[in-house]
Every structure is written in structure tokens, then in C-alpha cells.
Amino acid sequence: xxxxxxxxxxxxxxxxxxxxxxxxxxxxxxxxxxxxxxxxxxxxxxxxxxxxxxxxxxxxxxxxxxxxxxxxxxxxxxxxxxxxxxxxxxxxxxxxxxxxxxxxxxxxxxxxxxxxxxxxxxxxxxxxxxxxxxxxxxxxxxxxxxxxxxxxxxxxxxxxxxxxxxxxxxxxxxxxxxxxxxxx
Amino acid sequence: xxxxxxxxxxxxxxxxxxxxxxxxxxxxxxxxxxxxxxxxxxxxxxxxxxxxxxxxxxxxxxxxxxxxxxxxxxxxxxxxxxxxxxxxxxxxxxxxxxxxxxxxxxxxxxxxxxxxxxxxxxxxxxxxxxxxxxxxxxxxxxxxxxxxxxxxxxxxxxxxxxxxxxxxx
Numbered sequence: 093x094x095x096x097x098x099x100x101x102x103x104x105x106x107x108x109x110x111x112x113x114x115x116x117x118x119x120x121x122x123x124x125x126x127x128x129x130x131x132x133x134x135x136x137x138x139x140x141x142x143x144x145x146x147x148x149x150x151x152x153x154x155x156x157x158x159x160x161x162x163x164x165x166x167x168x169x170x171x172x173x174x175x176x177x178x179x180x181x182x183x184x185x186x187x188x189x190x191x192x193x194x195x196x197x198x199x200x201x202x203x204x205x206x207x208x209x210x211x212x213x214x215x216x217x218x219x220x221x222x223x224x225x226x227x228x229x230x231x232x233x234x235x236x237x238x239x240x241x242x243x244x245x246x247x248x249x250x251x252x253x254x255x256x257x258x259x260x261x262x263x264x265x266x267x268x269x270x271x272x273x274x275x276x
Numbered sequence: 277x278x279x280x281x282x283x284x285x286x287x288x289x290x291x292x293x294x295x296x297x298x299x300x301x302x303x304x305x306x307x308x309x310x311x312x313x314x315x316x317x318x319x320x321x322x323x324x325x326x327x328x329x330x331x332x333x334x335x336x337x338x339x340x341x342x343x344x345x346x347x348x349x350x351x352x353x354x355x356x357x358x359x360x361x362x363x364x365x366x367x368x369x370x371x372x373x374x375x376x377x378x379x380x381x382x383x384x385x386x387x388x389x390x391x392x393x394x395x396x397x398x399x400x401x402x403x404x405x406x407x408x409x410x411x412x413x414x415x416x417x418x419x420x421x422x423x424x425x426x427x428x429x430x431x432x433x434x435x436x437x438x439x440x441x442x443x444x445x
Contacts, residue, residue, distance in 0.1 A: 101345055101348055101349065104344070104345065104348055105341070105345060108341055108344060108345075112336065112340070112341065113334060113335055113336075114328060114329075114331075116334055116335070116336040116340075117328075117331040117332060117334040118328045118331055120334055121331050126336070126337070129336070130336050130337065130340045130343075133336065133340065133344075134340065134343060134344050134347065137344055138344065138347055138348060138351065141348045141351065142351060151314070151318045152318050152321060152322055153322075155325070156321055156322050156325045159325045159328050160291075160321050160324070160325060163293060163324070163325075163328070164293050167293045206326075206329035207329050207330050207331065207332060209329075210326055210327060210329045210330040211330055214327075214330065225292070225327065228289075228292040228293070228294035229292050229294075229324060229327045230327070232293070232294075233294065234294050234295065234296050235289055235294050235295065235296065235299075236296050238294070250285040250288075250289060251285070253285070253288050253289060253292065253294070254284060254285050254288045257288045257291075257320055257323050257324070260323050260326065260327075261319070261323045264323065264326050
């Protein structure tokens with residue numbers, strides 16, 4: 093981060109090597125289209141490039157920061173473009189995302205390990221909680237939209253999300269040391 | 277005014293980017309003034325980000341890397357952040373928070389409230405400063421500096437001048 097703050101482009105390239113594939117996978121999952129996903133990743137990384145002081149290590153890890161940035165960018169693009177996401181359903185397709193051919197092997201191995209843990213944790217959630225989290229995180233629906241889709245009151249959707257995150261936090265603490273500890 | 281049960285629900289929605297604009301608005305001030313809300317946001321963001329681990333990395337086109345680097349080379353680096361580039365719409369962390377200005381109502385047994393307790397660093401600094409002052413104060417009472425020792429106290433000087441035999445003669 094120090095090199096990034098100093099305007100060292102090689103630091104940006106390094107950041108891309110580290111997290112570019114994950115950011116793209118997330119944006120691609122949300123947006124569906126490769127071109128839009130690449131735009132979201134580009135916007136996210138350039139936002140960090142322009143304002144590296146926005147990253148505060150006291151608030152969390154760089155990986156969390158970059159993925160959060162990408163997620164928000166992708167959701168913003170999704171809402172702006174009003175894509176045909178409403179035709180999609182909140183099925184369990186996110187639980188069985190296929191491996192990406194060509195991704196770095198180390199990335200694939202690490203992602204498979206982490207992914208399997210998260211998948212297991214998600215499977216253990218009550219259906220309603222899992223559905224609320226997936227509709228929000230992967231498909232960009234707001235709490236009110238999720239309430240309309242599921243037929244539950246908005247307050248119930250909020251409660252389900254909170255309960256789901258709490259449960260995930262408990263289950264993921266052993267695998268993700270930064271989970272549950274908050275900012276360092 | 278929101279209480280912490282409410283703000284905890286809001287922070288989870290915020291971390292998932294699933295809040296309605298009105299709810300984001302309600303969270304704006306606690307984000308600026310409440311360390312507990314800031315903690316909850318960071319915590320929920322870590323859990324939300326773990327959901328991204330569920331996705332196997334995919335490779336974008338080989339051109340994306342160069343496109344990003346080329347765009348970065350053309351973009352100046354402003355000294356001050358632009359509001360539209362804030363990564364989570366979170367304002368900068370406040371340095372001091374008057375308790376009366378916070379609209380976030382913490383639970384009695386919850387997180388420390390903003391503005392009521394000084395930070396750990398602040399308390400340590402204050403304690404260290406008090407200790408140094410106490411030690412310096414005591415040492416000055418016990419061990420006057422050589423310059424002070426050589427120069428008698430004014431009352432002593434007047435006493436010496438008036439009582440010393442042979443002086444003034």
C-alpha cells in the first residue's frame with residue numbers, strides 16, 4: 093500500500109495479480125456480462141489508485157477492501173443498467189460455480205478451499221436466510237425488493253440477513269481469521 | 277435516532293449493499309460519529325466478502341490488466357479524495373466526537389459509545405503525561421537544579437544579607 097500511495101504503478105499491477113481474478117469472478121457473477129464485469133473491476137481498482145488513502149488498514153484487510161469496492165461498483169452498474177436480472181431466480185447456482193479455466197493454479201486451489209468452506213457454511217443456513225443473503229450479495233437486490241420477491245415483510249428480511257451473517261461469522265471464524273474480529 | 281439493534285441490521289444491509297436510500301441516509305450520521313457502528317460495518321463487510329470466496333476465480337481478458345495500467349498512467353493523483361470515489365460511502369473517521377452530537381443510542385451493555393470514553397491510546401498518553409509530570413514535580417522538589425542550588429531563595433538572600441556577620445561592613 094505504501095508503494096500504491098506513492099504512485100508506483102507496479103504496485104497496482106501487483107494488486108491486480110493478487111485480486112484481479114477474484115474481483116472479476118465476483119463482478120461477472122453479479123453482472124453476467126464479461127465486458128460489464130471488466131468495467132466494474134477497472135473502475136474499482138482505478139478508484140483505489142486515485143484515492144489510496146481511502147484504504148484504512150485499521151478497518152480491515154486489503155482483500156476485503158478491494159472486493160467490497162468491486163462489489164459495490166458491480167451492484168451500482170447492475171442497478172444503473174437495469175439488466176434482466178429480474179428474470180433470474182435465487183437458486184443455488186452460486187453454490188456450484190464452475191472452475192474457471194486458465195486461472196492461476198494457486199488461486200484455484202486457494203479459492204476451492206475457501207469456496208468449499210463458504211459453500212458448506214451457506215448450506216447450513218436456513219433456506220430463508222441463505223436466500224436473502226444470496227439475493228442481496230450476488231444479485232444486488234435491496235431489502236425491500238427481497239421482501240417483494242419472497243413475500244416476507246421487510247423487517248423479516250432484515251432479521252434474516254442479520255441472523256445469516258451472524259451464523260456465517262461463527263462458522264467461518266476458524267477458516268477466515270479476519271472474520272469476526274472486526275477491524276484490526 | 278436509531279438504537280444498536282436497528283443499526284446492527286442496517287450495517288449488515290449496508291455491507292451487502294442492500295439498503296434502500298432512506299436507510300442509507302439513516303446510517304449516515306452513525307457512520308460518522310459511532311465507532312461501534314463503524315466496527316459493525318467492518319465486521320459485516322468481512323463476512324460479506326467471504327461470500328465472494330464462494331466463487332472460483334475467473335480470468336478476465338488479457339487486455340484488462342494493460343487497460344487498467346494505461347488508464348492509471350493517464351490519471352492524475354489528486355491530493356484530496358473526491359467524494360464520488362469513496363469506496364464505501366463512509367466518511368473519514370472522526371478524530372473526536374461530542375457525545376451530544378451522536379444520534380446513535382448504544383445499548384447499556386453494548387459497545388463503547390462515541391465521545392464518552394477516550395480512546396485507549398488517548399488514555400495511555402494522558403496517563404503517561406500525568407506520570408511524567410508527577411515525577412518531574414517530585415524530583416524538582418527533592419533535587420533542585422545546580423543553578424537553583426547556587427542561587428539562594430529570595431527570602432534566604434534577604435535573611436543572609438541582614439544576618440551575616442561581617443557583611444556590609
